[in-house]
Amino acid sequence: MLVIGGGPAGSTAAGMLAQRGFRVALLEKAHHPRFHIGESLLPANLPLFEQFGVANEVRAIGIEKWAAEFISPSDGRRQEFEFAGCWDKSMPFAYQVRRSELDTILIRRAGFLGAQVFEGCRAEDVEFAGEGRGVRVVANLEDGTSCAWEAQYLVDASGRDTFLGNRLHSKRRNKKHNSAAIYAHFTGARRHPGKREGNISIFWFDHGWFWFIPLADGATSVGAVVWPRYLKTREVSVEEFFLATIAQCPPLAEVLEGASLAGEVQATGNYSYTCDRSCGGNYFLVGDAYAFIDPVFSSGVMLAMQSAVAAADAIESCLREPALAASARRRFDRMMRHGPRHFLGSSTASRIRPCARCFSARETLCGCRKRCYHCLPATFLGARRFGVLCGFSKCCIT
Numbered sequence: 001m002l003v004i005g006g007g008p009a010g011s012t013a014a015g016m017l018a019q020r021g022f023r024v025a026l027l028e029k030a031h032h033p034r035f036h037i038g039e040s041l042l043p044a045n046l047p048l049f050e051q052f053g054v055a056n057e058v059r060a061i062g063i064e065k066w067a068a069e070f071i072s073p074s075d076g077r078r079q080e081f082e083f084a085g086c087w088d089k090s091m092p093f094a095y096q097v098r099r100s101e102l103d104t105i106l107i108r109r110a111g112f113l114g115a116q117v118f119e120g121c122r123a124e125d126v127e128f129a130g131e132g133r134g135v136r137v138v139a140n141l142e143d144g145t146s147c148a149w150e151a152q153y154l155v156d157a158s159g160r161d162t163f164l165g166n167r168l169h170s171k172r173r174n175k176k177h178n179s180a181a182i183y184a185h186f187t188g189a190r191r192h193p194g195k196r197e198g199n200i201s202i203f204w205f206d207h208g209w210f211w212f213i214p215l216a217d218g219a220t221s222v223g224a225v226v227w228p229r230y231l232k233t234r235e236v237s238v239e240e241f242f243l244a245t246i247a248q249c250p251p252l253a254e255v256l257e258g259a260s261l262a263g264e265v266q267a268t269g270n271y272s273y274t275c276d277r278s279c280g281g282n283y284f285l286v287g288d289a290y291a292f293i294d295p296v297f298s299s300g301v302m303l304a305m306q307s308a309v310a311a312a313d314a315i316e317s318c319l320r321e322p323a324l325a326a327s328a329r330r331r332f333d334r335m336m337r338h339g340p341r342h343f344l345g346s347s348t349a350s351r352i353r354p355c356a357r358c359f360s361a362r363e364t365l366c367g368c369r370k371r372c373y374h375c376l377p378a379t380f381l382g383a384r385r386f387g388v389l390c391g392f393s394k395c396c397i398t
């Protein structure tokens, strides 16, 4: 088996397949630890960490996140949604993590479980031998040499690089849902005291919304998700632009008063996309390599790991019961399409505005929350479990 990409999806897929006795090579173009955005996890991540055998290590690097709060741009009114308040009470919290640390834990675990891990190795080309007859991948190493890999199955976990989606011309952008993000880490940001310290805060403002994610080591990740056209108005450095953007949101500027930037300000387009096909005769796309929805749900790492487990199951079924391979692939594809469709339908992040109900009387909040849950049919992702999602679902979109 060959896995391209050593983020959460690739490391999980490689580790799971190796654990089941398959020979697995994982190619990662970078070297861990490396920076990655996407630090806020969901409660549904925790069973996946248990299953992968990394729960204790993740606990050691994470800060507990019990709730998400939404802050009104005009008057700073707040509404908090606790995970414990949702229907499934079995998962009352999640973690905020530095991705450099989380992703290192995951890739090392893949190696421990028996996958051969090659860092500094970038997959460049792919050739398919034909339905069910394997795949050949050429990769470049950092010393300028290249090497070729032949495998029975290829798992593309290359994230937003979309290695196969690009080569198979199957990547479709969602034109209605393009947004961009600009972000950095701060030290010295003001946090909630006690148990609420690790909660995520979402601040709306005129051009989109901000995340405020406290990390365990005292740093805070702050990012703005905005319309690309707002980003295009930039005439100063990225850093100046980011600080000026923060100044447009007084409740956020207040908690960042006296805080300092810790590192570079980065910007990225996060145009939403999905690939036409999640799998073929000898390949599977997992995580962001298949689809990227929107950071608003903090769902990326969970979706990446869920889809990796599903790919490992599907590959095992294909190999152990070849007669059932087609149905295993169909099952995988159905599952991959199901989740993102619901999230896409209810995200459209830049159009989200705080629902008046969410910021008004408590008695109407309950009704709002209930309707919001109804907007999110239980998918394979267990979307119902995301108590916090109710703040973002359809009845909150204006």
Ligand SMILES: Cc1cc2nc3c(=O)[nH]c(=O)nc-3n(C[C@H](O)[C@H](O)[C@H](O)COP(=O)(O)OP(=O)(O)OC[C@H]3O[C@@H](n4cnc5c(N)ncnc54)[C@H](O)[C@@H]3O)c2cc1C
Residues within 6 Å of the ligand: 004, 005, 006, 007, 008, 009, 010, 027, 028, 029, 030, 036, 037, 038, 039, 040, 041, 042, 121, 122, 123, 124, 157, 158, 159, 160, 161, 163, 181, 223, 268, 270, 286, 287, 288, 289, 294, 295, 297, 298, 299, 300, 301, 302, 304
């Ligand atoms: C602005 C922003 C904010 C986000 N916030 C959150 C959040 O709060 N919570 C959350 O859960 N998610 C968040 N996400 C999404 C999250 O970052 C991703 O969904 C998640 O990282 C997907 O994991 P992955 O393993 O599929 O891809 P990645 O984590 O991107 O891993 C892909 C890996 O493949 C490697 N690679 C790529 N191409 C090649 C190649 N050709 N050869 C070898 N290696 C290759 C890359 O170096 C990388 O290590 C956010 C995303 C954005 C853009």
